[in-house]
Amino acid sequence: MSAPPEGLPAQMAVRIGSLQLASPLGLASGTCGWGAELEGMVDWSKVGALFTKGLSLQPRQGHPPPRIWETASGMLNAIGLENPGLEGFVADKLPFLRQLRREHGVVVLVNLFGTLAQEYAQLAAALDNLEGIDGVEINLSCPNVEAGGIEFGRSAATAFAVTQAVRRATRKFVAVKLSPAGPVLELAAAARAGGADALTMGNTMPGLAIDVRRRCSRLAAGSGGLSGPALRPINLRCVQQLFEAGSLPLIGGGGIATGDDALEFILAGAVALQVGTATFANPDAVGTIHAQLQTALGVDHLTACVGAASRPPPP
Amino acid sequence: MSAPPEGLPAQMAVRIGSLQLASPLGLASGTCGWGAELEGMVDWSKVGALFTKGLSLQPRQGHPPPRIWETASGMLNAIGLENPGLEGFVADKLPFLRQLRREHGVVVLVNLFGTLAQEYAQLAAALDNLEGIDGVEINLSCPNVEAGGIEFGRSAATAFAVTQAVRRATRKFVAVKLSPAGPVLELAAAARAGGADALTMGNTMPGLAIDVRRRCSRLAAGSGGLSGPALRPINLRCVQQLFEAGSLPLIGGGGIATGDDALEFILAGAVALQVGTATFANPDAVGTIHAQLQTALGVDHLTACVGAASRPPPP
Amino acid sequence: MVAARRKQAAKVVRIIRLGDPEAGLGQVDLCASGLAVGVEAGRFAMLEAVGRPDCILKRPFSYFGTEGPDQISFLIKEMGAGSRGLLQARPGDAIEVLGPFGNTFPHLASGAVWGVAGGVGAAPFGLLADRCARVLLGTRRQAEAGFAAALQARGVVVDLATDDGSAGFAGSVLALLEKALQKAAQPPQALFACGPTGMLAATAALARAHTLPCYASLEERMGCGFGVCRGCAHRDVSGGWRCICVDGPVYDAAQIFAAPASA
């Protein structure tokens, strides 16, 4: 996990399971569309991996507006997992992703969700036959219809079931994405048992904001997911907890906006990273962060820094 | 729970269980010391309740420095529950609290913690005989020695055991303080079953910050608790969730710094509030928030607003 | 032609407060090399006052004017932290500009159109002086009518309506529009509308009644401005969502606002 992959420029290259990334920085699911939206505004050579918007078997319309609201150093979103469905994805979105992969070496991971474990598996099976996709990322923050709408990610048993079903359906790389709402250690164990290659830590934290004049929630859907710098200490702590527990390779994220933020996640134990909300204000946030991270690393190899944070020395 | 108490100036007065508060605003545990530290800098008439620093049977020294670190719109703390122990509390701290209660009508609640359920109960029993204390607040965010150091607040069974032990040891008001790290619904049910009078929602969220130059955590203890505005959407969402599940009366808090923040918590379902981190930058934050809240309420009674937030109307 | 979308660090040239200071209106002029390239009526930019870390997202504002290839102007109303940060900037301060984004109002013959604007919906009409014979602008009261003078300074003929009658026509801009359409010797060939959703829907209904084409510029909360956050969804007549930052913000109103079900 921590030897720099062969044949790649050494300092920033990372290997995670079977994947080789030229840059540790990925674009987080739901914050980079299907890639094409960013064309011309991002330096693709700095994008190690692209995690697509969440994909379901059938197209989904998503929630009515307002869908987003800014909070203190963060934002809430309740987009409602709007997406074109498997068929629409293959017809309209995949061609550009193939081109990205071919021309820029961007690793493409499709973020999956469903309302039944079987739906995740069907999606993974369908994608398994397609060229131009390196793997999938399982989004567990979705209501499980068979469990009365409780999210897959709230129980180790369902997390295991989904991971195993996907693992059996695909030979490609499988990452499982956890929310800091946890219980992260149990879920991590379930994902490993289910055969995942890596964990993404992680998703947004449930949050709420209320318009006190109109006395209603700021989002049409009620609550939403908190992302951005406000989330960073929370996800960072989960990454370190997972790393110390000896988990699968970790893809870290949550509020990364600078090279120092990225390095914090690496020092806590992440091998690769996801940049989400920062892309909204700066479409080439990944390029900016890449340059800053390189400066912050100095002469060190990134892989030598993974999990290197200790307690502070006594004064 | 929502009728304004008799004989108190109506708009801002609240009743929660057996307690009558002249103001819904409380000073949160660990952010107001033992009251005396704020003397001369706060308008006590605006303080409905004071929640003391966490108290244990024996004195505790707490963690080495650094104990605090500021993050994006928030801060991490790992104070380590430094306190003078029961005897020291009674000798040195209680006299001032009695005076506060007598002269300003401030309701005094002692925040309790222990490493065994029995310790919580012993503390509660000892306090039960003391004049000048209106009740206790159980801090569940403490390592349970009998469960290998897992926090009481991570399991409904231990939360129930602690609550019940305290309930049996005291006739005074008992609030149980939950962390947004949850699982909040299960813990709320356990606290109710154990005989609590109210829930405080809530405590800090575990978080981490790393000094990338020195490659160590910012806090000597490693991780810490995240408080301040960054936490607000998270705790606010938990309050609404508990309110909608029909829980015990709720004391809401997390990042309250303005009257609008306070009103958000009330509209989400809180009857009373706690102001913590905001007091650090403005010792009379409660006074400021009180004035703003009164303006924001307009002609409404506060109690009429509890839980009044809905979904936004369609455009 | 779709202009290259880009991020530029612009400098504040000047900030002109408009009308009653309490109303919080201002014109913000920015410059940077090539900043005006690709700017057209209806398009918008995402703006952020650099060094004000109280916002993590940029905010959308319609282009109001250009001055040569390097200078652009916006009309901004203070609503919260984002707009306040822009209006409080001082000459020389840096403002980050992402854009231009979005589509444009159609290129109809000069003078063929009437504009209908509510509040901050005034902004895009600064670039439509030639296409619009007149712009009907509605605000609550005179104190909030500061954008009228800014439009007039760009050669726009403005008919003001105030809800409280403190200036111009007393009543809503819709009532003014209805009256004007009734008595017009030269009725317009189309309406361009920009303002709150309720006003746009009413304008669309009136246009339908008069069988006039109507183009409306929609508003939703935007997280990015370039199609990746999916925050800016707006319902269309088919019941689907339009992502108005890339698909709009300007639409044939008939695609968005359904004809009223006949009673």
Next chain:
Amino acid sequence: MVAARRKQAAKVVRIIRLGDPEAGLGQVDLCASGLAVGVEAGRFAMLEAVGRPDCILKRPFSYFGTEGPDQISFLIKEMGAGSRGLLQARPGDAIEVLGPFGNTFPHLASGAVWGVAGGVGAAPFGLLADRCARVLLGTRRQAEAGFAAALQARGVVVDLATDDGSAGFAGSVLALLEKALQKAAQPPQALFACGPTGMLAATAALARAHTLPCYASLEERMGCGFGVCRGCAHRDVSGGWRCICVDGPVYDAAQIFAAPASA
């Protein structure tokens, strides 16, 4: 006498950049009615540049000087967002001041004391010109020695030491102190020290060797400044924690730094 602790909205009178701009040093002068009341050497205030929402906590700074009852001065080094916000303020801007907090350096006879300062530890000596015959100030290089001139302007006799020898004595302030003590015709009756913990410990050891009383002003990260957050704990010789914002920041060094275990 403990002065009433209070929160005041002060105005920036001026900000004077000191020395090499890159070193990020400045003197910040503030005024408000009665702002200087209760200010004494060793005490500190918690400061916040109003309208810069990038910090939620105030930051501690030692009082450096007063000018009549209404004006106070600080010496500030840019470390991060909090200090930057203060140094970037402009005349007329509002700065919130909480204080005065903490205890004071003891009132020893005029000229009886030598000061030992490291970096931002220079600040409290601005109020100690009469008590201190001289202040030995250590910095890394000349470019960072901007505080020396500010001290001299307040009548303080400064002996500068730079780690790289680019100005004054070449070496640490400790080495300079040791040399000065050895060759002093008039040795001091006590040392006052302020700076990084390591420097304070070494100064305490040297004072012990010379059987001189030593008073040290400690530094820890502070959340509040008035005793409620318990963030500012510092270990004392008994192994307990001192809450230095209320108990300190000035201590008899013997209470804090243990004598080295004899080898």
